[in-house]
Amino acid sequence: MIRHAAPALLAAAILSALPCVPAARAADVVVMASGGMAASLRALAPDFARSGDHLVLVRGPSMGATSDAIPARLARGERCDVVAMVGGALDGLHAKGLVGAGTVMAMSPIGVVVRAGAPHPAIGTPDALRRTLLDAPSVAFSDSASGVYVSHDLFRRLGIEDQMRDKARMIPETPVAQIVAGGGAAIGFQQISEILPVKGAELVGPIPQSLQKLTPFAVAPCRDAPDPAGGRAFIRFLSSGTAREAMRSSGLDPVGRATP
Known part of the structure; x- marks a missing residue:
């Protein structure tokens, strides 16, 4: 007469016969x-x-x-x-x-940033942005894609390349919004996605569509x-x-x- 193993013993026998498979590991x-x-x-x-x-x-x-x-x-x-x-x-x-x-x-569009609580300057048109930059005591831009465009193209397209030479500066590595929040510049340019997370800084808005550079x-x-x-x-x-x-x-x- 054939005797049947108890369910628990049968399961153990089956598992012992299976190849060893390592458990999934979080990476x-x-x-x-x-x-x-x-x-x-x-x-x-x-x-x-x-x-x-x-x-x-x-x-x-x-x-x-x-x-x-x-x-x-x-x-x-x-x-x-x-x-x-x-x-x-x-x-x-x-x-x-x-x-x-x-x-x-x-x-990613380029935006303008000011210190939290500071008045938001007019930037909605090229003329308004030009006047704002000429009036600003200091301007900052990044050493990455947005800053390359601002320093090499935007200022030239606005016709203020010479006027910005002594008061606009490139910021290496540190987020421009962080420099502006700390009072290191009155106004700054950077990718909007890099401005929004910085405490103490406020996004004014994107630069005008006719001047915008999407990265x-x-x-x-x-x-x-x-x-x-x-x-x-x-x-x-x-x-x-x-x-x-x-x-x-x-x-x-x-x-x-x-x-x-």
């Missing part, structure tokens, strides 16, 4: 991000954590000469899974083989990524409706359509 997904995307990525960290992975955000400018700039970090061998930065600067890293091909996630922000996988699968999962996550809403709330304009 740190390292993302190097410039200021334009940093606020939205920081806000998204808890949502991404529900996937089982943990977002580690490393801040750095997309360009410039500082040691914390993303190109400098990668050039000296710092490793990451994803970069999130100005599209043009990312293209340069891709050409050097440091990152994969980029995917544009959002466009693409893109993401790409890093070469020799410690966790390439986690990096790919994070890039897919950035196309979700949740991620797009976070970008929009931070002052970015998401591109494309959300994934289901």
Whole structure:
């Protein structure tokens, strides 16, 4: 007569015969991000954590000469899974083989910032912006994409390049809004998504549409990524409706359509 094992013993026997499968382990997904995307990525960290992975955000400018700039970090061998930065600067890293091909996630407009509580100057038209800049005792702009445009094109297009030479200055690495909030400049220019998170500063608004320069922000996988699968999962996550809403709330304009 065949005897049947007790259910518990039978289950134990079956489990012991199965190959050993290691338990899933939460991983740190390292993302190097410039200021334009940093606020939205920081806000998204808890949502991404529900996937089982943990977002580690490393801040750095997309360009410039500082040691914390993303190109400098990668050039000296710092490793990451994803970069999130100005599209043009990312293209340069891709050409050097440091990152994969980029995917544009959002466009970022340039805004004007003043110290919290200060009167908001008129900037709604080119003429109004020109008068405001001529009247301002000091002006600050970043060393990244928005600042390059402001110093090389905007002042020239407004016909005030010579007048701004002695009172406008480039701010390396530190957010321009932070300099303005601390009284280091009366008025500043930077990506709106970099202005909004700074306490003590207030966004006046975007520069006039006829003068506006939209900057693409893109993401790409890093070469020799410690966790390439986690990096790919994070890039897919950035196309979700949740991620797009976070970008929009931070002052970015998401591109494309959300994934289901």
